[in-house]
Amino acid sequence: MSLFTLLRLAFRVIGRNKARAALTVLGIVIGVAAVIAMVALGTGAQQNIASQIAALGSNLIIIIPGTTNVAGVRGGGGSSTTVDVEDIDALRREVKTISQIAPANRQQVQIVAGDANWGTQVQGTTPGFYSVRDWHTDQGTTHSDQDEASQNKVCVLGRTVATELFGREDPIDKWVRIKKVPFRVIGVLSSKGQSPMGSDQDDTVIIPFSVYRARMAGTQRDQIQSAYAAAIDANSAQAAVDDMTAVLRQRHHLRESADDDFSIRNLADIAAASREVSESMTLLLGSIAGVSLLVGGIGIMNTMLVSVTERTREIGIRMAVGAKARDILIQFLVEAVVLSAIGGAVGVFFGWLAARLLSDATGWVTIFDPSIAALAFAVSGAVGVFFGFWPARRAAQLDPIDALRYE
Amino acid sequence: MGSTPVIEAVALGKVYATGDTPVVALADVTLQVHPGEFVAVVGASGSGKSTFMNLIGLLDRPTSGLLRLDGVDVAQLNPNQRASVRNHKVGFVFQGFNLLRRTSALENVELPLLYAGIPASARTAAATRALQQVGLGERLGHMPNQLSGGQQQRVAIARALVNQPALLLADEPTGNLDSTTTREILKLFVDLNVNHGITVVMVTHESDVAAVSRRVVQFKDGRVVLDGPPPAEWTPSIDVPWHTPSQAVVA
Incomplete structure (x- = not known):
């Protein structure tokens, strides 16, 4: 048949x-x-x-000052002040398995441009941040080492902030005020979308770290809330984590038996x-x-x-x-x-x-x-x-x- | 004619090994049927006539003896070869018609051709011809339940003939039919036998049906007890060319 x-x-x-x-x-x-x-x-x-995870940047390693543990009560990430500016300088100097490290301190602010205003997060960071996070500008430029050194009051807007403050206008060379300090807009970042945790990564303003320390940090000038580092390549990510852990433990005089008073997370592991x-x-x-x-x-x-x-x-x-x-x-x-x-x-x-x-x-x-x-x-x-x-x-x-x- | 017998049974036997005591259904039957014969097989219920039909139709296997169909020793065949013989050499007509339900007359008749591996267009042509031959050319697309008993039996006859078998086996073909329809079916058998040279072996328990044949084989207790022309006192239900009063008297 x-x-x-x-x-x-x-x-x-x-x-x-x-x-x-x-x-x-x-x-x-x-x-x-x-x-x-x-x-x-x-x-x-x-x-x-x-x-x-790719949007966060490849080979990205995040350093957060320790989760505090006082008599069993554990604070969240960044709740302690165990990592300071000198720790970051030491890591930059001593750890060969990282190519870049950038501190990033942040706070919620109200940002004003003309008669528009918007509540957002201002981040103070060094120029290395852009390459570590693999984040570039759509318009204008990112801030430079010169801006850091001179404490120039310049800022780079996240896409969301640029839209909220300026709509369709070109924000470059416009002025915005953050905590009453005027900043000149020099760039607008490309859009990153949602973070893996669901927050809008584009809702941010970036200013030079030196300016942040001087104008925004108040009394906590030397404390680091977080830092981003880039391993020299994807295979070195774990080695970089280990190296940085060793340096920080030594600097913090931690005994063998003591827990880390910081946490270093490798995004490749998370992925x-x-x-x-x-x-x-x-x-x-x-x-x-x-x-x-x-x-x-x-x-x-x-x-x-x-x-x-x-x-x-x-x-x-x-x-x-x-x-x-x-x-x-x-x-x-x-x-x-x-x-x-x-x-x-x-x-x-x-x-x-x-x-x-x-x-x-x-x-x-x-x-x-x-x-x-x-x-x-x-x-x-x-x-x-x-x-x-x-x-x-x-x-x-x-x-x-x-x-x-x-x- | 001196040609090969269509059926040649030598000491054919069938024993059913059910339970403790084996049941002898057929014992030592020796019989020849030649091409062109019209044989009626008669006997009481349980006489072995149906067993004999099932054996020569290759639906069942003998337990002893020799059986040749058209010269082929069918006892030696494997199941596939037996299926092939059923397909090519034997056409079966049953008391209960045994048509496939919800399947058109045409497709029922095509069934043997399907298993013979005939292509679709040739199948349809041959099945249509067979149905025309039995007078159902107008009812090709009818389902069995849309046909009368006599018409269903005609479809079954067309199916039995479509592959041009050497032998037409009919097991109580008129058992489920009224007398008018019975006569129609018998006329069809006679016509096939006389005008188309088809060998017919028909089981029946009715004497007027058996009397239509040219030769009666009577079974009793698994043996052939009578083999010859129909007895004179049996009146055929239809007129047949070979049945004349004088012959009946002689017999």
Whole structure:
């Protein structure tokens, strides 16, 4: 029999009992839909995290003064004042595995330009910041070492701040006031979007570190709230963390048994950890989906067994007019595969739909991968072959005379 | 004619090994049917006539003896070869018609051609011809449940003939039909036998149906107890060319 004839026959038989077919393939539909939706979600989450981490800058290492631990009460990151300006200078001098280090102190301020004003975060940092964070200007320039040395009152606006204060106007060479100090705008940073923690990274103003110390820091002139360092290359990130830890521990006179009074985090580690989490999530959800496919396959086997029993007489008639065992086997196998492939196709559609609805409703990024869809579809077909084989073989092994006499 | 017998059974036997005591369904049947014969197989229920039909139709396997169909020793064949013989050499007509439900008359008749590997267009042409031959050329697309019993049996006959078999086997073909339809079906068999030279072996328990044949084989307890022309006292339900009163008297 030609494949076309077999398929036509299979579709006709399935079409005769649509409700049963629908219930039979439900397991496959759910399994495949779950695989498609979960993988779309997982891939989207992974890519999201990867792009956010890339936005922070490659080879980035963050130094934060220690989480204080006073009698078991632990302050948050940056709550202590254990790292100072000299520590940063020492790290810059002594650690060879970093190419740049930039302190970054910040506070919330109200920034005023003409009659517009905007509450934002002002950051005082050195010019190295731009390269460490891999952050460049769309308009104008970043501040220079000369600006640091001369304590020039210049500022570089984040994209959000530029828009809030100046709208469509060109902010370059305009003046803004921060804490009543006038600053000349020399540049506007490119947009970085959301941080991995969800805050708007573009809602910031950057001024020279020397100016920040003199004009903004008040009494805490020497304290460092955070610093960004860049490892010389991606492979040296861990070595850089270790080297910096050693230098800081020595400078802080920490004993062997004492905890660090600072924390140094390597973004590559954070990226790897988050990737691992999302990969294992995908794997977990994928195995749940796999179980669902297995259950779906058993459903198909059950229906095919019932079908073979119901159609024993048909099998007898076919054998009486010359069907070979193989013809019967193939007929029932094709039926099982068509059933499960229908389930697979419907499942791919619903999985795609679920991923879309989910991302519309929650804003999560989902990525529909056609090759995963093709794979899921192929697996559902394979499920049909696997679980359809035994019922089909039972049909094929029937004795013609017994099958014909079956009531 | 001296040609090869269509059926040649030598000491054919069938024993069912069900339970403790084996049941002898057929014992030591030796029989030849030649091309062009019209044979009625008669006997009481359980006499072995259906077992004999199932054996020569290759639906069942003998436990002893020799069986040749059209010269081929079919006892030696494997299941695939037996399927092929069923497909090419034998056409089966059953009491219960045994048509596929919700399948058109045309597709039912195409079934043997499907398993013979005939391409679709040739299948349709041959099945259409077979249905025309049995007088159902107007009902190709009808489903079995849209046809009367007699029409369904005609579809079954068309299916049995479509592959041009050497032998037409009919197991109680008129058992489910009223007397008018019975006569129509018998006329069809006679026509196929006389005008198309098809060998017919027909099981029946009705004497007026059996009397239509040219030769009656009677089974009892698994053995052939009578083999010859229909007894004179049996009145055929239709007029047949070979059945004349004088012959009946002689017999």
